[in-house]
Amino acid sequence: MTPSDPSAPAVTPADAPLSPGPDRPAPTDRQRSVARQIVPIAAILAVTALVAFFVLRDEPAAAGGEEAEAVEVDYPRGPHNGRLLQPDAEGGLALEVTIAEDGIPPEFRIYPFAGGAPVPPGQVDLTVVLTRLGSVDTLGFERSGDFLRSTSTVTEPHSFVVDLVATYQGQTSLWSYDSIxxxxxxxxxxxxxxxxxxxxxxxxTILEGLHLPGEVALNTERQAHVTARFPGVVSTVTVGEGDFVRQGQLLAVVESRQLVGVADDYVRAAHRLHYVEGEYERERQLFERRISAEREFRAAEHELEEARIALQVAEQSLVAAGIPRGRVRALDTEPTGDRGALASLARVEVRAPTSGLVTARDVSEGESVSDSRTLFTIADLSTVWVEVTVYQRDLATVRPGMTAVVRSEDTGAAVEGRVRFVGPVVGQESRAATARIVLPNPGGRWRPGQFVEVDLATAVYDVPLAVRTDAIQDFRDFRVVYARHDGQFEVRMLQLGVSDSTYTEVLGGIRPGEPYAATNSFIVKADIGKSGATHDH
Incomplete structure (x- = not known):
């Protein structure tokens, strides 16, 4: 845009068929005739340029990725290098339209002429209507020196259809042109x-704070390491790494001689308890009849208590091996010397203690295993940890309870969580500590080992107007988005406030509710760049 410049060099009479002033002779009739021919000639030139504009904008970019060159539509210009709007008839009102914006908010400055001579601005009543994509602005004017100045700012973008209505000496003149x-x-x-x-x-809602790297990790608080409880030989394995299992599902079977021994101990303890109970009852009756001493009764009472404890320990060992309590208690009803029931207990069933994913299997059929060996690792992935690298300089800022947004650049997924823990130790090499965030993980979309980006909010702002940060592009010296109206996109120059990686606050430049290109806006930018649109008034 070219601001008005009173010091601009004078133009020739052919360029500006106006009164030249005291140092230039009055225009001849032939010059006035030439001036009247400028409008149709300019119109033909404009149409030709517009055709070239649309042809060139549809051609692919030049080799090497260069954009198409801008196509300028020329028009008659006045002495202030503005757009010259010719009069309807000889001697009628003419206007030179400029927009000044050098160091000031953009404003129209319009210079009136009649009969080739400047007209005092106070003698002209002027209204300008700007029809934009999605809105219409009506501008009033006031006198300022030798021109009329708009009483309101001409907001960016300067892309509109301009309609001017001017009344001078009782005659009303109309002009219209496009400035896109x-x-x-x-x-x-x-x-x-x-x-x-x-x-x-x-x-x-915009989070202002730290942007840090992180990694998804297993929630070890919801991880189970499964053992056989008794040593033996593995006869059956039913699951593999990567399988999802339900709580109580059979994972493997171990044949254990030691378990048979524990069952035998239970039977012996049960038989001994039956015997001791009989001895206790006999001693109690003798003591009550004052036949035996109290010392003998107390010894029988103590022996009974020991027998009961021994039976409970043996029973609990079998139950811990996965044998139902009812089946355990039925063992002492078997005939003495019948080892069939005991032999059936050699089969140790290894079952899942929780639902989750088998993340490790360290057992094969036929192997001998100890009771301390981990056969399976099961992870409940309904929640995961995100371990965040917090650099030493930021540790004073990060604290438990802070709001965090976790994002995956690979999948585009984003979820909000809170800092649960900040590690007290700084790594000697990394000079960083670890903060931990617990995330819900429905569908298992967050995978342990996955790298993520984490925004930790040191401040939270609820703003009334914002656009997506990724949608913002550069256009000339402005930061813009591309508004959508009636099948067209057009730049909206923005005044921006606080931002995070998702949203940026907008202080001005786009209306609430106005639609804009929120994703892949760079494609719209490239299409506008290919069109070669200019910023000229």
């Missing part, structure tokens, strides 16, 4: 193929 920049047409079908998605600008 940063705009392109894109059909819904093209958008879908390009992955361009539309969202309305609106409120958002």
């Amino acid at each position: 920049e940063g705009r392109t047409t894109m059909t819904d079908d093209v958008m879908e193929r390009a992955g361009v998605e539309i969202e309305p600008a609106g409120p958002a």
